[in-house]
Amino acid sequence: MPRPTSNRLIRAAVAVGAVTALTAALAGCATDVTRPRVEASVGPVFTNLYVQQQALLGRPGLTPAAVAAKPDCHRSTPGSHDRGAGSDWICQVGWTDAAGRAQNGKFELQVRSNGCYQAGGPTKIVGPVMIQTSTGKNVINPVFEFDGCFDTT
């Protein structure tokens, strides 16, 4: 029975083609990971964690409003239009430290398609992976590396 078989083949080919075309079309469409979303998340998360770090180091009383971290994020891959998941996101973050001085650091982000990311900061400015608290305890430095997630809907 050659005819039904070839019919089935044609139908399968059409279906595969349609799915491929749809996938290609959708791939070009809006993505969940965008520059505004990344920036809107990294800023407050870093601010909050920085306040925590400063408290651990014996400088309590710093408020998130005073730190007011402002990130400026881009993807380093050309043609990526600063959107989409990837490990090439770079955020230049500016904030105010406990002494009122302006600070600036480059953070490397690995952003996953589900809206969660892992950020790593410059050791020179944010400190090493483990820090000693004012009471002498060794704890994880909350801003050395940190995780965050944003709404992708």
Added chain:
Amino acid sequence: MAVGVPAVEASGLVKRFGGLIAVDHVDLRVDVGEVYGILGPNGAGKTTFLRMLFGLIRPDAGTLRVFGRTWGDAGPSMLDGVAGFIESPRFYPYLSGRRNLNLLAGLDRGGADSRIDEVLDVVDLARRAGDKVGGYSFGMRQRLGVAASLLRDPRLLVLDEPANGLDPAGIRDMRALVKRLAAGGLTVLLSSHNMDEVEEICDNVTIMRTGRVVYHGSIDQLRAQAPDPSHRLMTSDDEQALRLAAGHRAVAVSVHPDGGLALRAQAADADAYIIALGRSNLAVRALHLEIAPLESLFFMLTETDPEAGFGEPAQTQPDTLTGVTS
């Protein structure tokens, strides 16, 4: 016999599996109170028919009524009062025999739990009821299958090759049990590939071959149509004996494929021939019945190319043979 609603009534039943027609326009009627046999070699469509009866397989055409109900309008209630098993009964191996029966009683309508001891006793499994079914022998599972059927307190008991896989003692017990149950008024529908079994137990029989009904009627009527019994004969000089047979019209003698001669004749004609052998100084060294009359009829009906000797094949003129039970 045909009073009231028949226990089973099939008309024009058809089932195809792909290109294969497993059941081909089967008509069948089992009246209440009779012991009915469906006989046929493996692949004749007996099991497919019984599966349709239980609603396990959907017929492609035709109707099937059980106590007047069809699957379409009664659903599983069609099987009210019906119990039995298809091929070998199967149970959950990780549960005990009793637990399996508990489960099936639960799936019935409840209330049957109290009868579990009773039915285990009937099939002589009471002592092993606490053991896991995984450790049961084939015969024990077969008996548990009967117990599971009796649990439903059926009016119609359907047994598919109940003697299959049993040893001679098991077969004897199984037949005795079926006869006892039938004597109590239970309608029994039994499938078998064994003519002896059907002849011993059943009142009426349907013989199937490759999905079709080739005979339909009472055992007595079947007996009347049976051909001559077939014997194997060993003589001191087979060639001479074969030549002598030419003078006896009523006997059919041929060379037996396994040695000696094959002799087919009615008893009186066979006697005459054997006496003639002795008169001709030919000694008879062995004579034994090879195929019983009904069995040889069964082979004639169900072999692909029915030999001449038995009248018209039923599938071409069903009217000559069917209609006995109705």
Added chain:
Amino acid sequence: MTTPATTATAPVPPATACPRPVGRGRVVTAYRWEITKLAAQARTRATLAVCLVAPFVFVVLLDRQDRLPKDTLYGRWVHASGFATPLLVLGFAAQWVFPLLTSLVAGDIFASEDQHGTWKTILTRSHSRTQIFWAKALAAATFAVLLLAVLALSCLAAGVLLVGHQPLESLSGTLLPSGRTAGLVLAAWASTLPPLLGFTALGIMLSVLTRSSPAGIVGPIILGLLMQLYAFLNGADTIRHLLLVTPFDAWHGLLAAHPYYGPLRDGTLVSVGYILICLAIAYTALRRRDITGG
């Protein structure tokens, strides 16, 4: 078979005269027996035992090494707060553990009847295929819920008992008060129930269609891994939203300082879609099939 038969001899009154439970009552009866059958199987009991014990073993092993599983959310905080343990396991379990655990039962519950040849045994009693189908589907769902509850409570207990109940970092860089954290952790676990039930339905469908336990069990795991792979390779986000693994991440929104529920809402809708489609296909296939084996 020596005792005279005393049964099956008296004519039975017509069946319709007997009082009979309605359809739903029969589903409950069949469901009870499905649960009994599951409880009698070593595999089911072993799975639940592993879910109970494994989190404690996991925490002990984690405690012995210095490297932190930082690639998974909350991995960096496992030594700092016991509440991080259940969330770390949650992030990790979604990859393939959840599909595996639920399909151990869901992928087998229909196919095992084929394996044991018992379809004919149960379908020739007084229950319809529809009733048996729902009883089995409910039993598989019950197992999934039980599994999730046991694993969640066991992880929480292991973390809190072996590490402590220190305050936990939210996903916004703030500390969560330890009073509310236990509730949030359990809510996060509960939020994975819809996709878990989605995988249960997937297992049920494969179990019915393939009639093979291995295919029913391995199928959902492979499909889950393929979906993970699609997300990992940054496939189109529109399609990613329709994958059954995506809702496993919906709990992230609950752990934010300002919780967001969009992913949970969308994920629940997607999961319900999978459940409906898979069950519809499985139901139709079971209703239509000819039971020829066994």
